[in-house]
Amino acid sequence: MTEQNEQVVETVEAAQEENPLQRTLELKILAADLNNAVENRLTKLAKNARMPGFRKGHVPMKHVxxxxxxxxxxxxxxxxxxxxxxxxxxxxxxxxxxxxRIDARPAADNEDTLVFVATFEVFPDVELPDFAAMELKRYTCTVTDENVEKTIDVMRKQRAVYNVAEGRAAADEDRVKLNFKGTKNGEAFNGGTAEGYVFVLGQGRMLPEFEEAVRGMKAGEKKTFPLTFPADYGIQDLNGAEVEFEVEVLEVAEPSYPAIDDEFAAGLGVEGGVEKMKAEIRANLEREIAARIEAQTKGGVMEAVSKTLTFRVPAEVLNNECEALAEQAMRDLAARGMDVSKFPKPSGLVFKDQAERRIRLSLFVEKLVDEKGITVADEDVRKIAEGIAASYEQPEEVVNYLMNDANRRNNIAGQALETKVTEWILANAKTEDVAVEFDDVMANKF
Known part of the structure; x- marks a missing residue:
């Protein structure tokens, strides 16, 4: 094919100023090439063409x-x-x-050539931020013997046996059964009435003022007391509302806790006694703490980076990401047992800010990885796989499965890359190591 009939790029030009990502390419097609292609396609179609009075494949070309x-x-x-x-x-x-978007350009004097214009967007040029000016935090937390003992105590209390105690004044850790009725301006309000309601004092299931009023009460006793709901309670009619509760205690049951011994450990599925149980609980806590600490550290790093990224993102990429987030929201609802057929699919525009942030961060990571030569090795992937597998009975089998399944391995490699990127940024920024208390980590209060 000669230079004349080659389909070549004629122009590459920036389009409108309001969209710096828009570009156009001019496409040329020789009319002779189009005619030849049409004739070749008609010849193929003629082989199977049918028409009354003619055998298959013998229909005259003018009819075809x-x-x-x-x-x-x-x-x-x-x-x-x-x-x-x-x-x-x-x-x-x-x-x-x-x-x-490809549009035909009006025919010129030269009818031997058909001209089209392709209009599209390009990915933006990403400039890496000044990492040395960033102030970041790397969170740390150490699991202590006290944390292990406290966790065991929680597990022990979860296995409490309650015995009804006549004449016992309700105290923390007692199980209480009661009737209650809440009124606002003398009228019962929705959700404020129950009969035979059971809860354990001190666990925080009820509002603090409600629990304080019940403490010290015995079975058969009644009490009326005022209560003010928190301003951010979450129910519009009750936010900050002043109400009154009538309470009648039906039953107070005292807890009996199991001893921490080999039998208790066996009940948790641990063979090897109390010390083995403690070791496994410590290992589980350390994995949980490490995961939460890493997630919080990564989140802080990416949030700081995100604030520096202001470049425009391609419209089609943005629309696709918005739609993907909307579909994910529907899948999340379905996973919670909700009938999504009763809910309209949310508009992708609802997720515009989130989608823009994700796209910008993705392009940033791509740029950083390419420019700084950040790579993920097999040992990085295996380390994460081993962490996932550690809680299973046959961890090595799980590791082999994760390493050999292409989809799961790719997902884990993605996690490893995120970790490598986070570590690189922390190493090149003003990073402060912040120790966090165990309870704050478990409560996500950091």
Missing amino acids: RGMYGMQAYDESLNELVGQAWAKAAQESGLRIAGTP
């Missing part, structure tokens, strides 16, 4: 052209335009985002 001419023209033109676009896009060297 009448039956399939437009179809052959459209299909041939689409194919040639697609080829021209693919070649032009490759030769342009642009990082093209999404699919182009």
Whole structure:
């Protein structure tokens, strides 16, 4: 094919100023190439063409052209335009985002050539921020013997046996059964009445003022007391509302806790006694703490980076990400047992800010990894896989499965890359190591 009939890039130009990512490419198709493509396609169609009075494949070409001419023209033109676009896009060297809009340009004096214009967006140039100016935090937490003992105590209390105690004044850790009725301005309010309601004092299931009023009461006793709901209670009619409760205690039960011994350990599925149980609980706590600490540290780093990224994102990429987030929201509702057919799919615009943030961070990570040569080795992937597998009975089998399943391995490799990127940023920023208390980590209060 000569230079004249090659489908080449004629222009690469920035389009409107309001969209600095928009570009155009001019595509040319020789009319002779289009005619040849149409004839070739008609010849193929003729082999299976049928018409009354003619055998299959023997319909005269003028009739075949009448039956399939437009179809052959459209299909041939689409194919040639697609080829021209693919070649032009490759030769342009642009990082093209999404699919182009291709429009025919009005015919010029030269009818031997058909001209089209492809309009599209490119990915933005990403400039890395000044990491040395960033002030970041790397969180740390150490699991102590006290934390292990406290966790065991929680597990012990979860296995309490309650015995009804006649004449016992309700105290923390007692199980209380009662009737109550709440009124606002003399009228019962929704959700404020229950009979035979059971809860354990001191666990925080009820409002502090409610529990304080019940402490010290015995079975058969009644009490009326005022209560003010928190301003942020979450129910509009009750936020900050002053109400009154009538309470009647039906039963007070005293807890009896199991001893911490080998039998207790066996009940948790641990063979090897109390010390083995403590070791396993410590290991589980350390994994949980490490995961929470890492997630919080990563989140802080990415939030700081995100604030420095203001570049425009391609519209089609943004729309696709918004739709993906909307679909994920529906899947999350379904996973919670909700009938999503009763809910309208949320508009992708609801997720615009979140989508922009995710795209910018993704492009940032891509740029950083490429420019700084950040890589993930097999041992990095295996380390994460071993952490996941540690809580299973046959961890090595789980590791082998995770390492050999392509999808799961890729997901783990993605996690490893996030970790490597986070570590690189922390090493190049003003990073402060912050020790966090165990209870604050478990309560996500840091």
